[in-house]
Amino acid sequence: MHSLRNLLVIFTVVLIVSGCSSKPGENKIDSTTPSYTNEKLFSVYKDILNLSTEPLYLKIDGNTKLVGTKTTSHSIFKTGSSEFTDKGAAQAYFYFRGVNAKAEKTWLTVVGHTDASGNSNNNLKLSEQRSFEVASFASMAGPNLDTHYQFGDYLPEYSNNTKTGRKKNRRVDFLEFHEKEYLDFYLKKHYVAAYEKEIARRQASAQKSVKPSRENKSNNINDEAPLIKPAKRKVGQYVDFNGSSFQSHQFDTIALLEPKAESFSFFKKAVAADISESCINDTSSIVVDDRVVTSSGYFPFMNKTSWWGEVNNHGILITPVAVENDDTTVVVAPTVHVYENYKKGQKPSYTYIADAIAYEGENSILYRVYPRDSENSLQCIDLLLSKHMSSTNRQAIRGKIIYDSKQGLRVANYMPVFTN
Incomplete structure (x- = not known):
């Protein structure tokens, strides 16, 4: 045969x-x-x-x-x-x-x-x-x-x-x-x-879910307007990350995700071409199977690792980050821990079970995190992680937190480091 x-x-x-x-x-x-x-x-x-x-x-x-x-x-x-x-x-x-x-x-x-x-x-x-x-x-x-x-x-x-x-x-x-x-x-x-x-x-589903931002009262919905905008939040869930308005924020994460060259194809293709600028507008299926999937290999420092960073004196821990190097599949659903007004030894103020999706570029991975409970203030997180990280270079290339506040949807920079 x-x-x-x-x-x-x-x-x-x-x-x-x-x-x-x-x-x-x-x-x-x-x-x-x-x-x-x-x-x-x-x-x-x-x-x-x-x-x-x-x-x-x-x-x-x-x-x-x-x-x-x-x-x-x-x-x-x-x-x-x-x-x-x-x-x-x-x-x-x-x-x-x-x-x-x-x-x-x-x-x-x-x-x-x-x-x-x-x-x-x-x-x-x-x-x-x-x-x-x-x-x-x-x-x-x-x-x-x-x-x-x-x-x-x-x-x-x-x-x-x-x-x-x-x-x-x-x-x-x-x-x-x-x-x-x-x-x-x-x-x-x-x-x-x-x-x-x-x-x-x-189209019918999109019309039901799209709601204009509190900061934009017009009926015109921009392509980059948030697709889902719950009106109410749980009491106490607002954490001030001191971010800027979603509408005015300059997103640069996708610009740094260089398309992956396909050397042996008839065409030069981009694996991550035209991905939405912000995680909140990503319409991909992002549900991660809660059963832990075994993998033969992971991208460097994405083998069920933890990432920690502070934003406006609040700590944010994402764990585990697990991305398979075969087809860029997120094999374990992550959890997001938020430490409001962080002090050493403090227990997390809020814990969010999340889903995630990953996109592969030539030199980096875009890792997007989505808390499953849409009533939480924290909407999603974008992390751009290098495929060539080492023990001396273990910080994210870029990171964005998109969260709801009493002033509307806002965006804060988030630059976590690998911690274990």
Whole structure:
């Protein structure tokens, strides 16, 4: 089995190295190629490309008819990127699927999806890049493959609240139909309609949750206005961090998060492109599984560590900070301890169980923390942590606390250090 897989990879690379097209189908290859059935290809690449397949049916003239197949490749891309985890295997598998489709005169299309990490608009672009990569390999054989589709994080099949679910949602659907009209009908019914329904649901949800800031009485809601603004706080929860107004604060954290270069991709991609400037506007799924997830490796000083800093004489401790270096997953939900008017030996004044999400840049990690109880004054925390920290360099690059006060939403700088 391994020898056949290696042979297919070598053969496909020889065909593809002649050049990469800017559009799927531009560089069609006319040559005599070995023939392998779709079933044989599936058995060879099932595990390495995390493949699953299913027959597709439509009801036609009152009868249920087999019209095609859907083969889904799960987690074949790196997080936030269109770089394949195993490019050679992907090239071989999808190219030979194109070869078979040309011989059978079937119709193909590719549909790209992402998990819910990051901004939804960027996820749409990313899913388009992913579907393009797959379509490019298949179209080199010259089958009926006119276009490819993308739906970003709008059509998840699994929960985005777990690491396993997010990996499975980073997927590509490879559709093959006997007739083009069946393909078009299936796309409209099972993808486009569901996509439009999800857009409507999100718009309705956003309209319910958006409230204007107390400091801005107008009806115009800026893109960077806080998405969620509870009107009431628990008695005694206001802690004065001496921050500036949210609307007037100059956010510079994202500017320091350099995009991660993807050296082996056809494109230069940014893993953390266009992330919201402030944590309070991040619409990503941020719920961390309360079960402690085991990890084979962490980023330096992000291996269940504690971070301490003082802001306006108040102490803030975040622990544990645990970010996996494989796909930048937060594997343990952190707790935030606030020490009002801190004195040595003091017990925390407030303790907040929190969720977190992390984004990887070229040299740093953006770590965002969200207390689960929205009625607390503390709304969220942004930390920018270096991937190259050492025992002599263990302070955050940047940090922001966004909190509610009697004067409205405010932002304070927070520069914690690693403490254990």
